[in-house]
């Protein structure tokens with residue numbers, strides 16, 4: 001079967017003051033439409049580099065990315081990115097931050113339709129009540145919700161998230177994970193998410209891609225998470241399969257690819 005998104009034979013090197021640094025070598029990944037994929041690996045192995053190549057923000061030294069049978073070589077709204085540190089425009093309200101993305105991508109729609117699109121996405125992330133507030137007036141978790149609404153507002157083919165919950169406290173993080181699961185269930189979007197959190201990876205993903213340590217990092221293992229959806233975090237906490245998946249990721253990270261920083 002043809003993949004929706006494929007990374008083929010990706011090598012990536014950076015020129016640094018100390019010479020060439022090969023960050024990625026032979027990264028191959030095939031993702032189906034609607035699949036939720038997490039990338040996990042030790043700090044500095046090259047996860048963000050992979051995501052930035054898919055986003056078109058970086059050009060691979062070798063190999064390439066195909067999305068829906070087209071080669072990716074620059075940023076475009078069909079690949080929306082959500083970063084860890086919400087990048088909202090502080091002088092615009094919550095509504096206007098999302099509306100800006102809608103206006104850019106759906107410029108030919110009527111104003112009424114663009115308003116509807118904006119409200120639909122704010123509803124998805126449960127932020128309609130705060131639409132007239134400015135980013136400085138809402139919490140970190142709420143800002144992250146708006147960032148997700150803004151990305152979804154572009155109706156991207158792939159949603160790319162770089163540690164989207166990394167800066168949040170545990171409870172806010174859990175709420176937002178549940179929201180993202182619900183949205184994925186409703187929209188069936190294709191997602192690539194970087195995370196350092198093993199539980200989060202198992203809870204949210206259809207597949208966990210585990211990267212070896214750099215330099216010259218590559219994909220060490222692919223783990224298919226075959227847990228029925230919708231998923232419930234409390235029920236899964238008592239499900240032995242959840243713990244087996246968790247243990248498999250931990251084994252990879254700690255036994256086979258020990259953290260060089262900790263060594």
Ligand SMILES: Nc1ncnc2c1ncn2[C@@H]1O[C@H](COP(=O)(O)OP(=O)(O)OP(=O)(O)O)[C@@H](O)[C@H]1O
Pocket residue numbers: 014015016021023041042043044045046047048049050214
């Ligand atoms: N523009 C660049 N120039 C030189 N080196 C770079 C550049 N971007 C990234 N690197 C290096 O590439 C390696 C991988 O970086 P990357 O940010 O992709 O890792 P990561 O796995 O996402 O890390 P973390 O989990 O800490 O966010 C690191 O050694 C980093 O220093």
